Amino acid sequence: MADAHKLEILRGLIKFKSNTQKIWGVLILLSIVTAIEVVLGIYKPEALEGKVIGMKILNWIFIILTIVKAYYITWDFMHMRDETKGLRRAVVWTGVFLICYLIFILLQEGGYIQGVYENGFVKRDF
Amino acid sequence: MDTTVVNTGTEGKTWGGGNQPLKASYGKMMMWFFILSDALTFSGFLAAYGFSRFKFIDSWPIADEVFTHVPFLHGQELPMIYVAFMTFILIMSSVTMVLAVDAGHKMNKAKVTIYMFLTIIGGLIFVGSQAWEWATFIKGDYGAIQTNGGNILQFVDNEGHRVALRDFAIVDEHKTRVEDQRKSGIWFTDNESLPTFTLEEVVSGFEANDNILIRTQQLTEDGKKTVLSREESIKQLKANGKAVVEGANLHVNEYGSPLFADFFFFITGFHGFHVFSGVVINIIIFFNVILGTYERRKNYEMVEKVGLYWHFVDLVWVFVFTFFYLV
Numbered sequence: 001m002a003d004a005h006k007l008e009i010l011r012g013l014i015k016f017k018s019n020t021q022k023i024w025g026v027l028i029l030l031s032i033v034t035a036i037e038v039v040l041g042i043y044k045p046e047a048l049e050g051k052v053i054g055m056k057i058l059n060w061i062f063i064i065l066t067i068v069k070a071y072y073i074t075w076d077f078m079h080m081r082d083e084t085k086g087l088r089r090a091v092v093w094t095g096v097f098l099i100c101y102l103i104f105i106l107l108q109e110g111g112y113i114q115g116v117y118e119n120g121f122v123k124r125d126f
Numbered sequence: 127m128d129t130t131v132v133n134t135g136t137e138g139k140t141w142g143g144g145n146q147p148l149k150a151s152y153g154k155m156m157m158w159f160f161i162l163s164d165a166l167t168f169s170g171f172l173a174a175y176g177f178s179r180f181k182f183i184d185s186w187p188i189a190d191e192v193f194t195h196v197p198f199l200h201g202q203e204l205p206m207i208y209v210a211f212m213t214f215i216l217i218m219s220s221v222t223m224v225l226a227v228d229a230g231h232k233m234n235k236a237k238v239t240i241y242m243f244l245t246i247i248g249g250l251i252f253v254g255s256q257a258w259e260w261a262t263f264i265k266g267d268y269g270a271i272q273t274n275g276g277n278i279l280q281f282v283d284n285e286g287h288r289v290a291l292r293d294f295a296i297v298d299e300h301k302t303r304v305e306d307q308r309k310s311g312i313w314f315t316d317n318e319s320l321p322t323f324t325l326e327e328v329v330s331g332f333e334a335n336d337n338i339l340i341r342t343q344q345l346t347e348d349g350k351k352t353v354l355s356r357e358e359s360i361k362q363l364k365a366n367g368k369a370v371v372e373g374a375n376l377h378v379n380e381y382g383s384p385l386f387a388d389f390f391f392f393i394t395g396f397h398g399f400h401v402f403s404g405v406v407i408n409i410i411i412f413f414n415v416i417l418g419t420y421e422r423r424k425n426y427e428m429v430e431k432v433g434l435y436w437h438f439v440d441l442v443w444v445f446v447f448t449f450f451y452l453v
Contacts, residue, residue, distance in 0.1 A: 003414070016426050019231075020225065020359040023221060023224050023225060023228065023399050024221075027217065027221045028220075030217050031213075031214070032214065034210065034213055034214065037447075037448070037452060038206050038207075040431060041205075041206050041451070041452045042190075042205060042206050048185050049348075049349075059452075059453045062448050062452045062453050063448065063453070065448075066444055066445060066447075066448040069239055069444045070423060070441055070444055070445070071436055073220065073441045073444065074140055074361065074437075074441065076224075077217070077221075077223075077224045077433075077437045077440075078433075078434055078437045078441075079206065079227075079430075080128075083149075083150065084147070084148050084149050084150070086147055086148050087148040087150055087155065087158065088148075091159070091161075091162050094162060095162055095166065095169075098166055098169075099165070099166065101169065101175065101232070102166075102169060102173045103169070103173050106173040106176060106177040107173070107176050107177065107180050109177060110177040110179070110180030110181045110183075111183075113181045114180055114181050114182070114183050114184075118184075119180070123275075124277070124293060125277060125344075126273065126274055126275035126277075126343075126366055
């Protein structure tokens with residue numbers, strides 16, 4: 001079992017000699033990503049306040065970095081990289097599909113209700 | 127006995143049974159599917175948070191202004207620092223967990239013991255930090271006024287810095303405020319505890335200090351809170367002010383929309399409960415390791431299974447961190 005680990009990350013860009021070494025490598029990667037998030041979160045650079053597809057660039061960066069972190073936690077800490085394709089797909093695709101659907105309907109509906117408050121005859125500020 | 131068919135004639139073929147296409151043990155696979163369903167539960171909560179936030183997109187509290195406290199550094203505004211620390215602790219404990227799993231594969235009992243112990247310590251630090259964060263959030267900082275419509279009015283000085291109620295409210299020495307008690311009414315059961323100041327004290331203090339303005343929940347174009355002019359502030363306070371709010375609970379929240387507090391308590395609470403149960407399970411496994419249960423069983427797969435759960439808790443926190451504190 002101990003030899004069954006796949007020891008490369010970033011599509012083979014970084015190769016590790018042992019599983020232990022890979023774990024520390026992934027920790028460094030995750031720490032860097034978190035540090036970037038925190039620094040951006042504190043300083044909020046003006047240049048990233050612009051909007052792309054209805055959301056701030058900064059928020060897109062946060063969400064993408066979060067998914068990157070989630071990928072490495074699942075793939076390397078939870079050893080998803082070493083599981084069979086079938087198990088990987090059964091878990092990941094199910095989750096990704098249902099979560100995307102859920103997010104879409106709820107955010108769509110929330111935006112609609114906001115529009116009703118904004119443009120309708122509901123008084124909220126008193 | 128020969129009347130029942132025991133051989134199907136398909137043994138050894140793909141559909142003949144007995145093969146393991148996923149090459150994972152039953153326990154590990156079930157842990158994965160539990161994690162999947164738990165992930166859907168959490169995403170349900172986070173999506174509901176997103177729903178409420180989109181509903182009040184122009185008046186939602188700014189997380190950077192809410193979570194600014196760090197233990198032992200009193201009175202300093204340090205947004206994000208403590209949560210970043212908590213995130214790091216959890217990632218660190220994930221690393222020690224995966225090192226324990228790795229040591230388990232090598233049947234190294236001593237190393238598994240040490241790494242499991244470190245994981246448990248990390249988990250405890252995280253749960254403790256979360257308890258501290260809750261306590262700070264519940265206690266509140268500056269205090270605010272709630273309007274008849276349930277909106278929150280906060281106070282700022284001319285430069286836009288927040289001003290606490292205790293800094294300007296004029297305390298009426300002669301007042302007698304009695305907390306209602308059970309004996310004072312037939313139908314009365316319980317009372318919320320009285321705030322430090324009454325509405326009248328805050329209003330008179332506000333009128334006496336010319337440099338204080340009111341900040342409403344509404345966000346401006348560039349994502350800052352709207353600050354009213356002095357005249358508007360007095361008008362708004364006198365016409366709509368209803369109650370003094372200090373801190374947050376499930377009904378009111380001095381930082382803005384009560385929904386923000388509700389979701390904060392619910393989501394971080396549910397996650398904290400997961401961390402807590404993870405710590406309990408880790409402790410059980412830790413003692414099993416010490417007692418040599420897995421040494422005798424000749425495999426440490428149990429450590430791997432709780433490891434999966436522990437990493438999942440970390441995974442969820444990564445998302446909670448982003449959607450509660452960053453975005």
